[in-house]
Amino acid sequence: MRQERKLIMLPGPTNVPDRVMLAMMKPMINHRGPEFAAMLGSIAEGLKYVFETKDEVYVLTSSGTGAVECAISNIIDTGDKVIVPTFGYFSERLKETVARHGGKPIEVPVEWGEAPTAELIEKAIKQEKKVKLIAVVNNETSTGVTVRDLPKIAEVAKRNDALLMADSISILGGDYLPVDKWGVDLCVTGSQKCLACPPGLAMVFASKRAWEVIDKKATKPPYYFDLSSIRDHWLRKETPCTPAISLYYALDESLKMIREEGLEKRFQRSAQCAKAFYDGFEAIGLKPYPAENVRSNTVVTVKLPSGVDVSKVREIMKERYNVIITGGLGKLRDLILRIGCMGIISEAEVLTTINALENTLADLNHPVKIGSGVEAARKVFR
Numbered sequence: 591m592r593q594e595r596k597l598i599m600l601p602g603p604t605n606v607p608d609r610v611m612l613a614m615m616k617p618m619i620n621h622r623g624p625e626f627a628a629m630l631g632s633i634a635e636g637l638k639y640v641f642e643t644k645d646e647v648y649v650l651t652s653s654g655t656g657a658v659e660c661a662i663s664n665i666i667d668t669g670d671k672v673i674v675p676t677f678g679y680f681s682e683r684l685k686e687t688v689a690r691h692g693g694k695p696i697e698v699p700v701e702w703g704e705a706p707t708a709e710l711i712e713k714a715i716k717q718e719k720k721v722k723l724i725a726v727v728n729n730e731t732s733t734g735v736t737v738r739d740l741p742k743i744a745e746v747a748k749r750n751d752a753l754l755m756a757d758s759i760s761i762l763g764g765d766y767l768p769v770d771k772w773g774v775d776l777c778v779t780g781s782q783k784c785l786a787c788p789p790g791l792a793m794v795f796a797s798k799r800a801w802e803v804i805d806k807k808a809t810k811p812p813y814y815f816d817l818s819s820i821r822d823h824w825l826r827k828e829t830p831c832t833p834a835i836s837l838y839y840a841l842d843e844s845l846k847m848i849r850e851e852g853l854e855k856r857f858q859r860s861a862q863c864a865k866a867f868y869d870g871f872e873a874i875g876l877k878p879y880p881a882e883n884v885r886s887n888t889v890v891t892v893k894l895p896s897g898v899d900v901s902k903v904r905e906i907m908k909e910r911y912n913v914i915i916t917g918g919l920g921k922l923r924d925l926i927l928r929i930g931c932m933g934i935i936s937e938a939e940v941l942t943t944i945n946a947l948e949n950t951l952a953d954l955n956h957p958v959k960i961g962s963g964v965e966a967a968r969k970v971f972r
């Protein structure tokens with residue numbers, strides 16, 4: 591009999607633990623009442639733990655893009671210079687977001703599959719005068735690349751009197767990102783990725799340095815994403831507009847689960863699963879897409895051999911093996927597979943996915959030694 595629930599191995603949304611799903615069954619409450627305030631207090635503590643900060647992290651009822659838009663629109667005034675390294679689909683979008691809010695993006699192009707370095711950013715900032723912000727996609731979900739230089743880029747920002755914003759939507763909660771220690775000024779994420787929640791909530795962290803700039807901004811930010819108003823309400827344990835209460839229940843539960851596991855253990859689990867994926871791919875003759883030193887632990891990507899159709903691979907994996915993965919974005923659409931390695935990822939999901947992939951390739955008459963990928967991955971866990 592077909593299993594109704596499929597294994598969601600997407601780079602978000604990801605598999606959500608039953609505990610988190612069940613939390614959403616709680617009754618509706620007044621979002622201006624004491625029950626909601628108590629829950630917001632608990633969420634605030636959980637977010638401080640995950641972002642590793644003493645400052646506040648605000649929750650928005652929106653997808654991740656809303657959090658990016660919120661951070662940018664609360665910092666940028668018309669004509670402000672923003673350095674944006676572009677190395678994939680989401681960093682291109684970030685550049686466009688800066689331009690839409692009147693900023694002047696200074697693009698630092700980097701080969702897709704590689705990551706921007708602190709040296710490259712420093713060179714770009716030295717060529718420009720008065721850069722207000724460096725905006726970096728922390729984990730390029732379209733290529734499976736992590737910017738490992740983020741703490742050094744934060745130092746570059748500080749040395750040059752600029753702020754650093756990280757779009758950490760596909761990494762926060764899945765890999766190291768202590769925002770206070772590293773000196774990240776604005777950091778955004780979404781609920782549906784490494785936090786293992788359903789989609790629909792986004793989070794924005796702003797440092798003290800960021801608040802000094804936000805408080806001095808010349809023009810008003812958008813009404814819904816006015817971070818000062820969000821902060822004023824947050825301090826009273828409220829939100830300016832009606833929040834997605836059921837999703838807040840889910841977020842509170844998922845943050846509790848993260849604290850129970852501990853960040854370090856969670857990061858190690860994800861890193862081990864990512865290594866198992868990469869070793870498994872290589873054993874079946876597939877090459878991971880990113881350069882080795884910048885491979886992500888939360889989104890893994892792999893090149894498909896020429897002649898193998900991405901959509902056929904995805905269809906067979908879904909229909910015959912019950913595993914949902916996705917293909918590339920933009921210019922990588924027909925060239926790579928992308929797999930989420932986030933949230934509740936464990937040995938079981940990794941082995942199931944690699945098994946499905948090697949069988950699918952065999953079904954498509956691609957020469958592959960069945961079992962070799964699973965065996966290579968298995969070794970990582972022993």
Ligand code: PLP
Pocket residue numbers: 601602653654655656658680727729730731757758759760780
């Ligand atoms: N930025 C990055 C790095 C992402 O991975 C995504 C989504 O995958 C987004 C932005 C957009 O987030 P959302 O689709 O939740 O609006």
